[in-house]
Amino acid sequence: MxxxxxxxxxxxxxxxxxxxxxxxxxxxxxxxxxxxxxxxxxxxxxxxxxxxxxxxxxxxxxxxxxxxxxRQPYRTGLGDAANDPTIYRFIEAINVYGPAIKELIHEEFGDGIMSAINFKLDVSRRPDPSGDRVVVTLDGKFLDYNW
Missing domain, CATH: 1.10.260.40 (lambda repressor-like DNA-binding domains)
Structure with missing residues (x-):
């Protein structure tokens, strides 16, 4: 930035x-x-x-x-923000579940990716008896690879 x-x-x-x-x-x-x-x-x-x-x-x-x-931003790396505990947990979740998410996207949609440009995000709270849950929905358009 x-x-x-x-x-x-x-x-x-x-x-x-x-x-x-x-x-x-x-x-x-x-x-x-x-x-x-x-x-x-x-x-x-x-x-x-x-x-x-x-x-x-x-x-x-x-x-x-x-x-x-x-102004149009430069969207570069996270820098020091990657060390923030909340942001780090998202990085950790992608490190653990990223390959599974990729496999499931390919199985369901075919060869392609989820757009981060044509994209919606929702952050909400869900009550739970063991402690409220953070619900993060990543909603990106599927973009197939065209060869």
Whole structure:
């Protein structure tokens, strides 16, 4: 991620806390899903101008951050974020279950991949007597290999 987007993400986190807003409230204000909104505001998607301006007004962001939100990001590695326990558990889950997921995709759909571009994400809570469960749904379009 470039420096301007990283700086904007930090400004957004601080403003979100200062204003006492949830990610869901910010997403609702711009009419986008909460999962996309968080990813975009942390620098992983370009934010349309009207939405960037609305976020800027809502959070009192600098003009530089509003402009940075609108830029196309460089989607590079996780860097230090890979060491965060929550992110690391996703890496661990893919390390353990990735080959099985690949086999099941190929068996069900044929030779191809799941898109991470034509993609939906949902994060929700499911009550459970032994402790609430985190439910993460990765919903990507199947893209077949065409030879």
């Amino acid at each position: 470039n420096e301007a987007k990283a700086k904007a993400a930090e400004e957004i986190r601080a403003a979100k806390q200062r204003e006492g807003l949830s990610w869901a409230e910010i997403a609702e204000a711009i009419g986008k899903p909460k999962e996309w909104t968080v990813s975009a505001l942390l620098g992983q998607h370009p934010v349309p101008e009207a939405a960037a301006v609305k976020v800027g007004e809502l959070l009192g962001l600098s003009d530089e951050s509003v402009q940075a939100l609108q």
